[in-house]
Amino acid sequence: MWEFIKEYNVPYCCLYDEGFKRIGCIGCPIGSVKQRQYELDRYPKYKALYLKAFEKLLEQLDDKSKITSWDTAEDVMNWWVQ
Numbered sequence: 001m002w003e004f005i006k007e008y009n010v011p012y013c014c015l016y017d018e019g020f021k022r023i024g025c026i027g028c029p030i031g032s033v034k035q036r037q038y039e040l041d042r043y044p045k046y047k048a049l050y051l052k053a054f055e056k057l058l059e060q061l062d063d064k065s066k067i068t069s070w071d072t073a074e075d076v077m078n079w080w081v082q
Helices: 001-005 014-018 033-042 044-060 073-081
Strands: none
Touching: 001 073, 033 044, 033 073
């Protein structure tokens, strides 16, 4: 694929030149831990949105049936990234 792109000068996203192997999902669980951490540091607004979603998730959990050790959105974020 890259040979074709280079040979025919096909435009592509510059993130590939920065070392990204895949693009389209920031903080994606399919990516490596290192990649998720890098992406969330690079795009802090996305990290803030993840934290907001995690806060809503925690609000929905009933304390009596809580099956996790998460107390804060940061706890969920740490679980997500690791």
